[in-house]
Amino acid sequence: MPTPQPSRQATALIVDDDHVMRLLEYETLSQFDFAVHEANDAHAALDLLSTLVPDLLLLDVDMPGMNGFELCRRVRQRWDMTRLPIIMVTGMDDLESINEAYQSGANDFVSKPINWPILGHRARYDRARYVLRSAQAVRELHELKEKQAAIVQAIPDTIFLTDRRGTYLDFKAGFGATPGLAPGAIVDRHVAEILPGEVAELVLRAIEPTLQEGRIESLVYKLPLADGTHHYEARLAPSGADKVVIVVRDITLQKLNEDRVRRLAYFDTLTGMPNRQSFLERLDDELLRARRQGRVVALLFLDLDGFKRVNDTLGHSAGDQLLQAVAEDSGLIVPLGEWVMRTACRQLVEWLERGAVVPRVAVNVSATQVRGADFIGTVASVIDETGIGADQLELELTESILMDPDMRRIEGLSRLRARGVHFSIDDSGTGYSPLSYVKRFPISMLKIDQSFVRGLPDSANDAGITTAIIAMARSLGLEVIAEGVENACQADFLRRAQCDKLQGYLFSRPLQAAEVEQLLLQGRL
Template identity: 30%
Template sequence: MTKSLDRHRRDSGSRIASNDDTQRLIAASQRLAAEVSRKFGPETDIADRHYWLETMVNHIPDYIYAKDLEGRFLIANRATVADNGFAEMRDLIGKTDYDLHPSELVDHMAAAERQVIETGQPIFGMEERAFVGKGYERWLMTSKVPLRNKQGATIGIVGVSRDITDRKKAERLLVGQARLLELIATSTPLADFFNELILMIEAHLPGIIGSILLLSPDGKHLLTGAAPGLDEAYCAAIHGIAIGPKVGSCGTAAWRGEPVVVADILSDPLWEEYVTLIEPLGYRSCWSTPIRSYQGQVLGTFALYSHEVGVPSAEQSDLISMAAHLAGIAIERRQSEERIQFMAHHDALTGLPNRVLFDERVASALQQARVTGQWVALAFLDLDNFKLINDTLGHNAGDELLRVVAGRMLACVRKSDMIVRVGGDEFIILLNGLPPDSGIVLSRLEDIRAAIGAPLVLGGRSLQVSCSMGVVCYPDHGETATELLANADSAMYRAKEAGRNNLQVFDAEMAAKAHQKLLRHEELRDAVTREEFVLHYQPQMNLKTGRIFAAESLLRWQHPERGMISPGEFIPLAEETGLIVPIGDWVLNEACRQNKAWQDAGLPPIVVSVNVSARQFKERNWVARVAEVLEETGLEPRFLELELTESLIMQDVGTAVATMHELEALGVHLAIDDFGTGYSSLSALKSFPVRRLKIDRSFVQDIPRDADDMAITGAIISLAQKLQMQVIAEGVETQEQVDFLRASGCDDIQGYFISRPVGAAAFVALLAG
């Protein structure tokens, strides 16, 4: 036995023997052996040596044993003897593992021992379940080497086994944590995640029962999250329980926001009101800790129940903390996903469904109506004068108004109906399952209008807000959601045209106008693609020199069937549809190109004026676009003038002035068109970097018959002179008007007195003349 163990230490290279604990035991044994050798000397009896060796082996907590070729124990240390249920080694000698344990457990180990005997090759670091459980599952790391006689023949095996249960538990815990994080990452439903988390903890702590409770949205109650091992009746009884300073372990932990450890449920005052509920179930201790968000907000509780009285061990406390942390991550992940999902389908300001969710729901509503024969009413609603409220009371007040209006509308509809915020101050109302009765539909919608119009206090002011509403009903006014919405929109614009604060139902006349508008829209889009536009030029003349020094470029649509169309017929549609941006870009490019072509032809250089729309002016890259066109056409910036309207500038004075300064830096000239018809203030006007004011034709056309127009025109001219701006009058047609303007100090004129707008070729003749 001694020689076999010595050979094992020298030759096997055993993984077990290399462990720190074993090394320390060997070192201690060597010190003890040295002490024995010193004390007794070489004459010491071999029996004494055997005694000391046996003492050393018995002090090792690992299993150390030897077996013969039939698997019978030849020798074993104290740990092996005791754990197999014997008091003395002699009781174990001669027995096999089959005599001591169920065969289904022994077969695998016996096969490994036969392999060592048959091959003569040792097996190191084999992991196997222990036959002796000690009340819980145990794992061993075993090494087995051949036992040989003096002649070198194999006569059995020597085995050494170390308990690695703690390591295996730690490995399982790491695997379990990785699995749980994977479930979080793959958006596993919370109930499934909680169950797997609790089952992992319960497998790690036999006899312990886990529970997860979630804090209700109002933060006042606990709701069952998961508790697969707890009594179902008990779980149902505590579902919805209010948190408080004496509500068991979990209710108190959620209330305090800190862990609560109850060592004895039956005697702890925190449980006194719930003892009768839990005592029949046999639970004696409960340890609960809050589940928190990343920011520290309490989301729920994680608890462990035990049938034993006591407090958690350090390991159990660590597991509770770990489980609560993972549960918090999972809850926050789910809440984030729900917030993202909500934001994708709802308006952030009012919480109402948005257009995306409406598109998903309206199709099913129409399908249901087809089956039942009921009506679906759809109303397009726009608040009247909302911009004025925003401008006077501020955007915060405007936002509050939208929230109030949303709440009032929701109070007027059923759960099956839908209020949708489209954007700005526009809403869609969808009413489902209505009887085919227009009177009922209109009555319900008028109730909504009345609710919106009720007085309210906003920004410290008492006011009322009205709305314009366009209404359609399925199936009378359309078959699809797109068609119904378009028709409701047309009816809403009819309501605005009728003076606002009213409701209009879609009819055949609106249908014809909507169809015509759609056709015109498509025609206009095709015109942009096919470049059907042309520019005419109206000359501008200096009153002192009589020389044509500039020309305003005026857009015309050369329709292939309807002929020349004036801008008054299509510009509003272009503004509404956004086509004004590509059209405006074309005008700017063509006017600059034509002016450079005239210069290259040797004509006297002039300034070309281009009107700028509000939509163009607000484009982020507008200044860069102007610079790009000048570079592409080769026109010097001083030969380009951009005409801006007062209303365009006053929409956002600060931004407008900043953009105007950028344009001025390019070297182009700026003019305010139709001056006197907008609402610019003198304080704002003095900050505008403009070269000219253009007097609107409405003030010129009745001169000299209208004294008021003469006074206003004279005042504008005087104002321009004081601000060191040039002034030009539009719509000049008679000599009397020319005489008055010259006498009043007007610099330039434009109008039929000089020429109507003409094409580029005809303008050359005017310029040459």
């Protein structure tokens, strides 16, 4: 669509069915340096406008066929007031006609009879040039708004406008931002309706000093979302006397990188345990605190004889396995596992007491725990002490337990199942036992190991093993859950294979108990 070029000689198009009026208008505007074009009716004007867009349209109202009001409306369908200024020339000076001129889209109007010298001066110095200058200013403002909109779309920040009470007035989502709500669901709502209580209070406390002192306030907070916890930085700046602009940026990746750097600096990459630097700094802190408080500090040194020889001769992977095996062989896994089970059950009861709808909780148990003489009694006592419903507890057994079908142990597990406890087999397909052994135990679910899920859907071997486990489980009337699902392709394959449940980073990374509670209260789990 052609647009006026302000750097060249100004052009005008006169549309009037009266030849004399066109001649007079032509002569008048020509004397004031306009390049003038003419049309004797509305249709001729539309034909001209298809190839030429003037800087000014001088339009008579009373014409045969299509009148000036209708022509003005047609023109406005293609060009707004900033692109093509229109001055209506009318012999009707009643208020109704003037209102219709403006409603049709005219920038201004001139009443007949026309004072020709004044028309020229108004066209040259007053109305027409003013209209042109104002139109150019509006065009520039329009272009500025477009540039600002492009900038907003390009930056990764989400921008909010609120009043001093904390009501959202406007909302713009930046490039890649995932606010989770449409603008219509945010505007005119209060901060406390959108954000969790603690975060909303943090934002509201920052609004008043931002307005009173005219300074920029900065906040950092986190929100539990469906794909895990996200960290945000919000900056508040005053906008006028009673409004605040809030620019919010997702800094989750930055926080993860910071945590990763800190972990590399203070934790051993092989064992995941605090390293020498972390130990020395912590020791210095404790010694300083002890001196200030007049206390003493005890240091316990624990060593594994020959551990270096294991790493040097068998490799670090063997050393890694000697972390999880030491616990098993020493028997520490039994009290440790009992503590984990009791803590998980207590946490589930706390969530229920706070009004959350909680699915059953799954707890891993080792073969050493299950083979222990007190295992059945321990599980029962944990259920009784914590008050958890037995059907809300699921115990994940390893495949190696299936290779030891002791009848007393099976009977004990069956008594727990009769009480409501669920059992599942963890890492299905990785052990040495035929999966038909599952029939001997009160198992209700198989868990496909992530080593098979990782290769889906491209690996024919992984796909074959996975579908075989699912088919076998269905034939035995068992549910199937796949662990380690990290992308949509894996999820699609498993759903098509009729896998009952999926678990993995695609849905959420491991979360702290408080973060899980927020998701439960919001009904996202």
